[in-house]
Amino acid sequence: MKRTTLAIALAVLAWTAWDTGADPIRLGRGIPWLLDFVRRMLPPDLRVLPAALVGALKTVEIALLGTAMAAALALPLGFLSARNVASPAVFHPARVALNFFRSIDTLVYALVFVAAVGLGPFPGVLAVVAYTTTSLAKLYSEAIEGIDRGPVDAITATGATRLQILRYGVLPQVLPLFLSYVLYRLETNIRAATILGFVGAGGIGFYLQTYLRMIDYRAASTVLLVTVVMVMVVDAVSSRLRARLI
Amino acid sequence: MIEVAGLRVVLPPAVVAVDGVDLTVGAGEFVVILGRSGAGKTTFLRALNRLVEPTAGVVRIAGRPLTGADATTLRTLRRQVGMVFQQFNLVRRASVVDNVLAGRLGWAPTLPTLLGRFAADDRRIALDCLAQVGLAELAGRRADTLSGGEQQRVAIARALAQAPSVILADEPTASLDPALTSSIMDLLKRINTQRGLTLVVSQHQLETALAYATRIVGFRRGRVVFDGPPARLTPPAAAAIYAEDPGP
Incomplete structure (x- = not known):
């Protein structure tokens, strides 16, 4: 039984290798071109540094604003899709809707919003909001489902209303987790936002794509370096904040 | 009764x-x-x-x-009807006095309490109840830093705060x-x-x-x-x- 499973898995992988044209020899032949590419990127052209920094700032803004709006919008959705808070009539459809919209990536949302509202950072913000809202709502609802029932019972026993029970029995237990998830999403959104510019949704990706198209690899490498530093700085700040929350 | x-x-x-x-x-x-x-x-x-x-x-x-x-x-x-539980059931991350204040939720109007606001009277009652269980000096501590016996006293103060x-x-x-x-x-x-x-x-x-x-x-x-x-x-x-x- 186990041997057949392994055989089937290997067969599937072999077929995918054939179908995608995966070929180590072809990769080997490409290596000189890769080296040539890297050589042409060096040294970075620092004259485009101001433009790259402006792009990086835009990217951070897109991620920050989009994540913050999503963090708030996801709150009601998170409660509505938590099994132990919402009634089955509510949370089943809410779950299905979340899973549906969550399976669409930020970049796809960006294409849609660029078509709807035009080029620039704004469709980028909308794309981040669209994806992050559903992914945070899912994380929120799982946190809510994992709470300790005890404080909820205790608050219920005081004669509190449903909203008061949520505010005093549930929220204090999940809020640190929520904030930690929001920071985590901010980190991934910074990365997602770097390529939003490729489809015209603003930020540093726009500069990267432009310089690559102009075959100005030394300018492109400056943009790449700025991107790496930006992501590392945001990751460091965010993970330090998250460590404090738990 | x-x-x-x-x-x-x-x-x-x-x-x-x-x-x-x-x-x-x-x-x-x-x-x-x-x-x-x-x-x-x-x-x-x-x-x-x-x-x-x-x-x-x-x-x-x-x-x-x-x-x-x-x-x-x-x-x-x-x-x-106040209730005290085997596992105390405090909100562990909240302060001692905030846990006791929760006992006032049945009396306080919903909207201000959702924003975390309680009337001065409610706060006075909560501190009174905390004093009655002998923990007035721990009001500002986080509930989960207290010993089990102290946590149960806080839970009793919370029950008392609802004037049951x-x-x-x-x-x-x-x-x-x-x-x-x-x-x-x-x-x-x-x-x-x-x-x-x-x-x-x-x-x-x-x-x-x-x-x-x-x-x-x-x-x-x-x-x-x-x-x-x-x-x-x-x-x-x-x-x-x-x-x-x-x-x-």
Whole structure:
């Protein structure tokens, strides 16, 4: 039984290798071109540094604003899709809707919003909001489902209303987790936002794509370096904040 | 103060936890519900404020039916019934005084409390109650930094803060060091005698029940098998409460 499973898995992988044209020899032949590419990127052209920094700032803004709006919008959705808070009539459809919209990536949302509202950072913000809202709502609802029932019972026993029970029995237990998830999403959104510019949704990706198209690899490498530093700085700040929350 | 008639609670899937209980508790009594674990004590107490929904029967608090009451009536009745739990059930990350303030939720208007606002009177009551359990100086500490005995005192202060006429305490000392049992039971007894509150406390320890109760109600397999003052709880009567269940 186990041997057949392994055989089937290997067969599937072999077929995918054939179908995608995966070929180590072809990769080997490409290596000189890769080296040539890297050589042409060096040294970075620092004259485009101001433009790259402006792009990086835009990217951070897109991620920050989009994540913050999503963090708030996801709150009601998170409660509505938590099994132990919402009634089955509510949370089943809410779950299905979340899973549906969550399976669409930020970049796809960006294409849609660029078509709807035009080029620039704004469709980028909308794309981040669209994806992050559903992914945070899912994380929120799982946190809510994992709470300790005890404080909820205790608050219920005081004669509190449903909203008061949520505010005093549930929220204090999940809020640190929520904030930690929001920071985590901010980190991934910074990365997602770097390529939003490729489809015209603003930020540093726009500069990267432009310089690559102009075959100005030394300018492109400056943009790449700025991107790496930006992501590392945001990751460091965010993970330090998250460590404090738990 | 509490009238229970024909109370039956079936827990899913099909466990008969409380099996036809009739009981009237008068104002100012200190009733200990005595029984082995699994005898239905916890379910019985939780049915008294409808944390568990009774399957059949009637519960009245101060003459008003709790069973079948609408949401608003249920809340005003719950307000009169403080509850203390085996696991304390504090919000661990919140401060001690905020935990006690939660006892005021049934009285405070919803909207301001959702924003975390309480009236000055509510805060004064909370600090008063904290002082009564001897923890005034710990008001600002996070609840989970306190010892188990201290956490249970905070939970009692929270119950007091709702200005109840009854306090239900579900095995309040079972998660504590045996040495702390008497300090918590003494505190509950003081609340009973000094404030005239009615107490219904579940216990599995016979000695503790005998030392504090004005009345003992023995539970076995969801039914009342003894009801009377501690003096009447003879060794055979106690043995009947604690008897091993017959095999299936």
